Amino acid sequence: MCGIVGYVGEREASSVLLSGLRMLEYRGYDSAGIAVMSDGDVQVRRSVGKLQNLADLLEADPLQGRCGIGHTRWATHGRPSEENAHPHRAGRVVLIHNGIIENFLELRAELQRAGRTFSSETDTEIIAHMIDVAIQGGSDLLAATRSTVAALEGSFSIVVMSRDEPGRLVAAKSATPIVIGVGEGENFIASDVPALLEYTRDMLFLEDGEIAEVDCDGVRLSRFDGTPIERQPRRITWDPVTAQKGGFKHFMLKEIHEQPQAMIDTMRGRLLLEAGDVSLAEIDLGAQWWERVERIDLVACGTAWHACLVAKFFIEKLARIPCNVDYGSEFRYRDPILDDRELLIVVSQSGETADTLAAVEAAREKGSRTLAVCNVVDSSIARRVDSVLYTHAGPEISVASTKAFVTQLVALLLIAVHLGRRRGFVDADTCRQLLEEMLHLPTPLREVLDRADDIEAVARRYAKAENFLYVGRGLNYPIALEGALKLKELSYIHAEGYPAGELKHGPIALISETMPVVVLLPRNTAFNKTMSNMKEIESRGGQIIVVTDTTDAAVDAVATDVIRVPTVNPLLMPLLLTVPLQLLAYFVAVHRGTDVDQPRNLAKSVTVE
Numbered sequence: 001m002c003g004i005v006g007y008v009g010e011r012e013a014s015s016v017l018l019s020g021l022r023m024l025e026y027r028g029y030d031s032a033g034i035a036v037m038s039d040g041d042v043q044v045r046r047s048v049g050k051l052q053n054l055a056d057l058l059e060a061d062p063l064q065g066r067c068g069i070g071h072t073r074w075a076t077h078g079r080p081s082e083e084n085a086h087p088h089r090a091g092r093v094v095l096i097h098n099g100i101i102e103n104f105l106e107l108r109a110e111l112q113r114a115g116r117t118f119s120s121e122t123d124t125e126i127i128a129h130m131i132d133v134a135i136q137g138g139s140d141l142l143a144a145t146r147s148t149v150a151a152l153e154g155s156f157s158i159v160v161m162s163r164d165e166p167g168r169l170v171a172a173k174s175a176t177p178i179v180i181g182v183g184e185g186e187n188f189i190a191s192d193v194p195a196l197l198e199y200t201r202d203m204l205f206l207e208d209g210e211i212a213e214v215d216c217d218g219v220r221l222s223r224f225d226g227t228p229i230e231r232q233p234r235r236i237t238w239d240p241v242t243a244q245k246g247g248f249k250h251f252m253l254k255e256i257h258e259q260p261q262a263m264i265d266t267m268r269g270r271l272l273l274e275a276g277d278v279s280l281a282e283i284d285l286g287a288q289w290w291e292r293v294e295r296i297d298l299v300a301c302g303t304a305w306h307a308c309l310v311a312k313f314f315i316e317k318l319a320r321i322p323c324n325v326d327y328g329s330e331f332r333y334r335d336p337i338l339d340d341r342e343l344l345i346v347v348s349q350s351g352e353t354a355d356t357l358a359a360v361e362a363a364r365e366k367g368s369r370t371l372a373v374c375n376v377v378d379s380s381i382a383r384r385v386d387s388v389l390y391t392h393a394g395p396e397i398s399v400a401s402t403k404a405f406v407t408q409l410v411a412l413l414l415i416a417v418h419l420g421r422r423r424g425f426v427d428a429d430t431c432r433q434l435l436e437e438m439l440h441l442p443t444p445l446r447e448v449l450d451r452a453d454d455i456e457a458v459a460r461r462y463a464k465a466e467n468f469l470y471v472g473r474g475l476n477y478p479i480a481l482e483g484a485l486k487l488k489e490l491s492y493i494h495a496e497g498y499p500a501g502e503l504k505h506g507p508i509a510l511i512s513e514t515m516p517v518v519v520l521l522p523r524n525t526a527f528n529k530t531m532s533n534m535k536e537i538e539s540r541g542g543q544i545i546v547v548t549d550t551t552d553a554a555v556d557a558v559a560t561d562v563i564r565v566p567t568v569n570p571l572l573m574p575l576l577l578t579v580p581l582q583l584l585a586y587f588v589a590v591h592r593g594t595d596v597d598q599p600r601n602l603a604k605s606v607t608v609e
């Protein structure tokens with residue numbers, strides 16, 4: 001989720017690039033840089049931290065020229081530092097990149113054998129070297145880019161320039177977005193529309209597997225294999241704020257829709273399908289560390305705590321290691337029994353949550369190993385733990401966590417498989433089947449997103465309710481908690497989650513015709529028991545919204561409303577069931593007119609105890 005900008009024309013490139021990058025700051029950043037063709041060479045300026053640092057640097061040491069590229073980085077490979085900031089240079093080539101190159105270790109080793117040396121820890125730098133090697137071999141910039149992208153695996157967008165071809169930019173897209181802004185005597189490139197709206201509203205959107213050759217006279221599109229493409233620009237009428245939200249009404253809705261891609265990005269390069277295993281080389285807790293783990297403490301806050309509750313099911317089922325789940329705010333105060341046989345796994349989107357960080361300190365003091373599942377590279381938690389497994393959700397802007405949660409579940413399931421395979425509790429065939437289904441999960445997830453209108457209709461019917469209950473069983477019980485948390489955060493409706501079997505031990509007293517109950521009812525071993533709970537609710541006049549993968553008429557007979565989801569492996573059901581609950585909470589909040597992206601009293605990172 002980096003920000004990319006390119007410009008060629010008659011204006012001062014550095015100011016166009018800087019203003020474009022400012023409009024992309026919402027995508028997250030930890031460093032930024034620009035490169036401009038100036039005095040027969042490409043000059044680069046980069047700085048760590050906010051974009052203003054780069055602006056200050058450019059003021060002190062300006063770059064003059066009419067063609068250039070700019071980048072704000074959201075780190076994935078390598079910590080945020082000036083060396084790791086883009087643009088990256090290799091010989092005559094300067095390049096910016098958004099995405100992840102999966103085979104970068106093999107490619108880098110190959111380049112090293114050919115005598116190339118590297119100045120950063122990034123996967124990006126290898127692309128610049130590969131293009132430079134191809135140019136040295138006689139290719140022009142376009143042909144060199146084409147042969148290079150053919151060798152890359154992963155998701156990427158790149159923009160590249162060469163000092164040998166001034167006034168020319170080449171952009172290539174495999175998965176992450178690239179848009180070309182078409183002007184008169186000038187053209188623009190960006191990872192997102194808002195960066196260009198100040199200059200043009202005529203946009204050409206690159207599709208996966210396409211390359212654009214851009215100079216001030218025009219834009220030529222082709223496929224990676226060289227087939228030319230004819231495409232007319234589209235006129236964009238969005239205002240700048242809508243453009244930042246990708247045309248969605250709120251960041252939250254955009255982030256809900258980004259979940260299939262976020263899941264893919266989090267799995268990318270980590271699944272070994274043939275072996276029925278996963279590769280989590282990032283987790284380095286000592287040789288054969290998994291053999292020494294006798295207990296696991298899972299600690300987090302809020303939504304991330306719900307991910308820990310699901311992870312307990314994953315790990316205990318697949319790896320048979322006893323797990324305890326704690327709130328960050330409770331963990332250290334209960335004087336936990338910890339030693340070096342304990343593994344502490346903390347889960348945090350931001351990596352800055354004070355209570356979760358304090359749990360890390362408590363565990364370290366007692367000699368336990370610490371592992372974080374985290375979304376923000378080099379955040380406080382990421383720096384303090386022994387190892388980090390990053391989720392690749394990209395920046396989450398809406399205060400209510402959505403895509404971070406599903407990627408946390410993906411990462412935690414990968415850890416469970418990793419432990420289970422190494423400790424011999426789960427065989428390759430079982431894991432292969434699970435991982436294959438996991439790889440295909442974005443498809444059923446998109447099917448649920450496609451039913452957003454139906455979920456909105458349900459939300460409209462219940463938007464005036466003042467209380468809600470959510471119930472589920474087993475590993476879907478934490479999803480009931482998460483559904484309730486989303487609803488209360490966004491709409492300020494009082495909502496509680498319970499294990500369905502607990503209803504009769506107290507909460508059933510609340511059931512009346514004014515109490516909607518959301519029931520998670522996947523077709524699994526607990527189906528009949530949850531159906532009985534539904535009947536108990538029905539006989540007390542409760543309104544029942546069922547989320548289920550069955551088409552069973554008996555369900556429709558008891559339910560007031562039914563939201564249907566596709567059937568997936570029971571271990572993956574929590575990931576899928578999360579999505580309709582996010583949409584339900586979102587649409588209820590929209591109907592009540594609350595501030596969806598910044599609900600009252602809440603902050604995105606809770607950095608105080």
Ligand code: M6R
Pocket residue numbers: 301302303304347348349350351352353356399400401402489602604605606
């Ligand atoms: O950044 P973290 O994942 O550590 O944040 C933890 C909670 O503060 C966070 O999940 C919070 O509950 C969200 N508002 C949930 O939508």
